[in-house]
Amino acid sequence: MGRSPCCEKVGLKKGPWTPEEDQKLLAYIEEHGHGSWRALPANAGLQRCGKSCRLRWTNYLRPDIKRGKFSVQEEQTIIQLHALLGNRWSAIAAHLPKRTDNEIKNYWNTHLRKRLAKMGIDPVTHKPKTDTLFSGDGQTKHAANLSHMAQWESARLEAEARLVRQSKLRSSNTFHDPSPELRVVPSSSCFQGVWNGRLPAASGDGAMSMAGIGGADLDSPTSTLSYSENQRSQIGDNNSTAFIGNSSVSCDNIETSMSLTSELAMPVDSSWATPEKLRPNSDNGDFIQTFTDLLLGNSATATGGHQSFTEGCGESDSGGRGGGGGGGSENGSEYLEDNKNYWNSILNLVNSSPIDFTIF
DNA sequence: AACCAAGTCAACCGCGTCGAA
DNA sequence: TTTCGACGCGGTTGACTTGGT
Numbered sequence: 577m578g579r580s581p582c583c584e585k586v587g588l589k590k591g592p593w594t595p596e597e598d599q600k601l602l603a604y605i606e607e608h609g610h611g612s613w614r615a616l617p618a619n620a621g622l623q624r625c626g627k628s629c630r631l632r633w634t635n636y637l638r639p640d641i642k643r644g645k646f647s648v649q650e651e652q653t654i655i656q657l658h659a660l661l662g663n664r665w666s667a668i669a670a671h672l673p674k675r676t677d678n679e680i681k682n683y684w685n686t687h688l689r690k691r692l693a694k695m696g697i698d699p700v701t702h703k704p705k706t707d708t709l710f711s712g713d714g715q716t717k718h719a720a721n722l723s724h725m726a727q728w729e730s731a732r733l734e735a736e737a738r739l740v741r742q743s744k745l746r747s748s749n750t751f752h753d754p755s756p757e758l759r760v761v762p763s764s765s766c767f768q769g770v771w772n773g774r775l776p777a778a779s780g781d782g783a784m785s786m787a788g789i790g791g792a793d794l795d796s797p798t799s800t801l802s803y804s805e806n807q808r809s810q811i812g813d814n815n816s817t818a819f820i821g822n823s824s825v826s827c828d829n830i831e832t833s834m835s836l837t838s839e840l841a842m843p844v845d846s847s848w849a850t851p852e853k854l855r856p857n858s859d860n861g862d863f864i865q866t867f868t869d870l871l872l873g874n875s876a877t878a879t880g881g882h883q884s885f886t887e888g889c890g891e892s893d894s895g896g897r898g899g900g901g902g903g904g905s906e907n908g909s910e911y912l913e914d915n916k917n918y919w920n921s922i923l924n925l926v927n928s929s930p931i932d933f934t935i936f
Numbered sequence: 937a938a939c940c941a942a943g944t945c946a947a948c949c950g951c952g953t954c955g956a957a
Numbered sequence: 958t959t960t961c962g963a964c965g966c967g968g969t970t971g972a973c974t975t976g977g978t
Contacts, residue, residue, distance in 0.1 A: 632946090678945085678967095682945055
């Protein structure tokens with residue numbers, strides 16, 4: 577019984593990396609690329625297992641990593657994507673250039689999750705813990721639709737993950753490639769294209785190319801990917817149907833929409849999620865707005881009124897604690913006020929930059 | 937100054953998936 | 958079709974830092 581260890585553990589160093597080790601790893605990868613992670617430590621003269629080297633590289637040493645405080649926009653993106661994708665950190669990280677999945681995961685667990693919980697929002701479902709907002713028939717229906725949305729999204733995610741994996745593979749293979757025309761896409765801008773909601777004419781063979789991520793400040797090379805028959809069949813074979821709103825969308829459409837993005841792939845840079853770049857289609861905008869609101873528990877769009885979500889949460893929060901009088905010290909209320917403003921700003925951003933789905 | 941609790945984050949572990957043989 | 962090695966992902970751990978008493 578038991579699984580064989582990923583590598584020979586005897587004599588291998590564990591724990592924090594020293595600057596010397598970092599230097600060795602960095603120098604080796606810069607000169608040779610990482611190639612086989614398993615073989616890398618021996619070649620680079622490191623007493624580490626390949627897994628540890630890969631982790632150190634991807635989470636810390638990679639040159640295209642941004643460290644430091646998350647911007648409001650990044651937070652907004654994380655919340656949105658987490659509502660859609662759940663704990664799929666690598667998929668979320670694919671939409672946050674220069675951030676690693678580990679970093680996003682940590683940030684979620686240490687900051688965002690707690691903040692949401694504090695506001696009375698279930699960080700898993702992204703709905704207010706008191707389910708009153710969803711008590712009406714219409715809301716229940718929306719919630720049910722949302723669930724189907726999530727399933728559909730999950731299916732799409734699988735396809736995207738494969739693409740990301742492929743692109744990463746190519747990225748590693750061409751790390752030293754001096755040829756500027758052989759470029760690699762480190763992320764799934766195709767997916768983003770779908771989100772951005774502009775569909776070009778259909779491409780015949782389903783081949784999909786993706787423009788490079790990074791733009792000016794990201795030196796990762798870009799490349800062209802082929803959307804393999806295998807991948808297509810994996811999506812196409814899934815005949816499940818997701819019901820979204822009043823319409824149903826089969827996975828064939830997913831395949832179509834993904835293949836259709838070949839011509840619209842746009843550069844991804846750190847500002848890809850800005851409202852300007854997330855312009856909705858006029859037809860889809862309302863739905864996406866509603867969807868985003870539902871995800872975030874904001875009933876304003878769905879009900880036609882406009883109510884600050886955080887205000888609602890504030891009420892539910894204090895109510896949930898049985899506070900009665902709103903309680904708290906002055907500092908506490910100041911904090912709550914700040915918090916409210918902060919989250920309102922995030923949610924306003926969310927609401928002003930609805931994610932768009934082109935399949936509808 | 938010392939202690940403790942809470943927060944943060946780099947790193948590890950185990951499992952699932954993929955592709956090659 | 959099966960097996961196996963390699964990789965990547967997500968959950969968890971533990972060392973370190975910070976803030977409060």
